[in-house]
Amino acid sequence: MTPPPIEASLIRFDNVSRFYGEVLGVNRVTLSIPPGITSLVGPNGSGKTTLMNLMTGLVRPTRGAIRVLGIAPDDPENLFRLVGYATQFDSFPKGLTGFQFVYSFLRLFGKSHAECEALASQSIERVHMSEAADRKVAAYSKGMRQRIRLAQAMAHDPRVLVLDEPLNGLDPLVRAETIALFRELAAEGRHVIVSSHILHEVDMISDQVILLSNGYVVAEGQIHEVRSEIHEQPMQVMIRCNRPAALASKVFEQDHVVEARLDPDSGGLLIKTRDADRFYRMLNQIALDGIEIESVAPADDNVNSVYEYLIGGEGPAK
Amino acid sequence: MIRPWCRQILAVIRLEMRKTFFARRGWWVYLLAFAPVAIWAGHAIDVSRSRDPALASAKTVPSFALDSIETGMTPDEVIAKLGQPYSRRAFRTRRIDREVMSYTDGGNTYTFVFDHGELHGIRHAELCNLNQDSVIFAAVFQYFFLRLAIFFGCAGIFMNLFRGEMIDKSLHFYLLAPMRREVLLVGKYLAGLLATVVIFTGSAALQLLIFVAHFDSQVRAEYLNGPGWSQIAAYLGVTALACLGYGSVFLAAGLLFRNPIIPAAAVLLWENVNLFLPAALKKISVIFYLQSLCPVVAPPGRDMSPVLALLVSNAEPAPAALAVAGLIVVTLAVLAMAARKARRLEINYGTD
Numbered sequence: 081m082t083p084p085p086i087e088a089s090l091i092r093f094d095n096v097s098r099f100y101g102e103v104l105g106v107n108r109v110t111l112s113i114p115p116g117i118t119s120l121v122g123p124n125g126s127g128k129t130t131l132m133n134l135m136t137g138l139v140r141p142t143r144g145a146i147r148v149l150g151i152a153p154d155d156p157e158n159l160f161r162l163v164g165y166a167t168q169f170d171s172f173p174k175g176l177t178g179f180q181f182v183y184s185f186l187r188l189f190g191k192s193h194a195e196c197e198a199l200a201s202q203s204i205e206r207v208h209m210s211e212a213a214d215r216k217v218a219a220y221s222k223g224m225r226q227r228i229r230l231a232q233a234m235a236h237d238p239r240v241l242v243l244d245e246p247l248n249g250l251d252p253l254v255r256a257e258t259i260a261l262f263r264e265l266a267a268e269g270r271h272v273i274v275s276s277h278i279l280h281e282v283d284m285i286s287d288q289v290i291l292l293s294n295g296y297v298v299a300e301g302q303i304h305e306v307r308s309e310i311h312e313q314p315m316q317v318m319i320r321c322n323r324p325a326a327l328a329s330k331v332f333e334q335d336h337v338v339e340a341r342l343d344p345d346s347g348g349l350l351i352k353t354r355d356a357d358r359f360y361r362m363l364n365q366i367a368l369d370g371i372e373i374e375s376v377a378p379a380d381d382n383v384n385s386v387y388e389y390l391i392g393g394e395g396p397a398k
Numbered sequence: 399m400i401r402p403w404c405r406q407i408l409a410v411i412r413l414e415m416r417k418t419f420f421a422r423r424g425w426w427v428y429l430l431a432f433a434p435v436a437i438w439a440g441h442a443i444d445v446s447r448s449r450d451p452a453l454a455s456a457k458t459v460p461s462f463a464l465d466s467i468e469t470g471m472t473p474d475e476v477i478a479k480l481g482q483p484y485s486r487r488a489f490r491t492r493r494i495d496r497e498v499m500s501y502t503d504g505g506n507t508y509t510f511v512f513d514h515g516e517l518h519g520i521r522h523a524e525l526c527n528l529n530q531d532s533v534i535f536a537a538v539f540q541y542f543f544l545r546l547a548i549f550f551g552c553a554g555i556f557m558n559l560f561r562g563e564m565i566d567k568s569l570h571f572y573l574l575a576p577m578r579r580e581v582l583l584v585g586k587y588l589a590g591l592l593a594t595v596v597i598f599t600g601s602a603a604l605q606l607l608i609f610v611a612h613f614d615s616q617v618r619a620e621y622l623n624g625p626g627w628s629q630i631a632a633y634l635g636v637t638a639l640a641c642l643g644y645g646s647v648f649l650a651a652g653l654l655f656r657n658p659i660i661p662a663a664a665v666l667l668w669e670n671v672n673l674f675l676p677a678a679l680k681k682i683s684v685i686f687y688l689q690s691l692c693p694v695v696a697p698p699g700r701d702m703s704p705v706l707a708l709l710v711s712n713a714e715p716a717p718a719a720l721a722v723a724g725l726i727v728v729t730l731a732v733l734a735m736a737a738r739k740a741r742r743l744e745i746n747y748g749t750d
Binding site: 161169233 | 403417571575
């Protein structure tokens, strides 16, 4: 079997802009999103939802072109066989139970009654909502509504799952279950695109991130790669060793080290360096000079720091 | 390709049924639709109360004798001239001492009203007959049922199909299904059409049933053996066509306008001034073709002022085939325009 062409496994934005009258939604976005969990991160109004709406055809680009696994978003007949989207709108058609909601919209796919019943049940089971499936959606808690929307979005087994703030309103246990579900879906080779305000969760779940600010993509890729590209901010490294003070005096001899701070609580030393490669080479030399190094770990190689450096303290919860 | 579309259309209709038939905000549509049924039921009860004793007792009095009665006469003098009335009722309070006696010459009723023992007023009315009731039915049908009940009923149901979902922020669920927007539009239109046709032809059928049933069996048989069935079919057909035409207009209005009340008011105005428009302009309206298809011509109201009556213009009704074809063509054109809009539809609830 020949592997699918690369185009058919990516979500591509090619110089896409979207304006709402005079207001900028997103501007000059060029992206390629591979399978796995991709998080869209940015403050309110940064363009996360616009980006999701653009890739699902709910809004159209003012300029540029979008392809989702090779399909244009204005071809819903083909697109939504492959894509499921749980929007942030907390609203439902009136009078339906959770099961009826998932089942009824599956019928729009043209599937048979039996097939829709089976798919709806499976999907509801996957989000652990089977017991509440026969209750009216109007009587659900916010977390339950979030989960039934997720069940509806993935009921037809899509290859791309787009989820706008999917963890909002979930209690810690359900949050953990849902993150595990995302990982499971990503491990099956699907695209799982989530937007989130909660940076430590983004850090936990993401294979790659897209950082947005004021409608522009400010960074994209794996967190580590993104961090290493931010040359303006010195890299932070936490080192635990038997003689942190001695280590501090040694590292200060290096011109690329801009700061060294002792951390008495952890018995460690926080270093800020402008050249990580030279620093790690130097560290090997120091280890040979009799300082016993227990651990070396990047201290700002995470979404939180990257967000702070690129966007500033504008918004999301940490 | 057609079969999957049909399945999707059926799925849309199933989803819309609850909203079109049982919407909590839609109770007034039933009220509008069935108001004429209540009017005809009231009329039937009234007629049966006044007509049946008159005809059953068969106490007809010659017209010339009835016309000879004058105000100022006492009840005894009237009875002396005409004999016993078929109906005699008295109302007595501290201030009022009124007696009402009714006679018939077979075709008309004469009601004599006595105050304090003296004939004060004479009311003269034709006994209920089929021709007269047919004209009244036509007037109620054309001036209330078509122009107001179906018009507003269709506005309420069809505008809600898209605009209502935008207000409720639930339209995106449809737009996220693997379905052409045109198929969604057709599904929603058919759901609205099904609901309005069931509600309004149901009401028209009930009105016709009561209209026919309140005559005695001989008159009823004559009517049904004569023009009856074709008139009934025409009224039901016109009702369905009205739903078809107005439905498409209001579905498009719900898609094209953020506030569809304004275009609805404009269409209402246009349809209602149709009576006064020049013949050429009359033809650019739904009501002209619907009226052309109505089996009985409804005259303008008797109470219309002479100035307004002067403004009424006459236009030859369109031939039935042309009227039906015209309505269908207009409907398809409006739906095509709505489908074009649906293809470009975006979800932007914040500004909708």
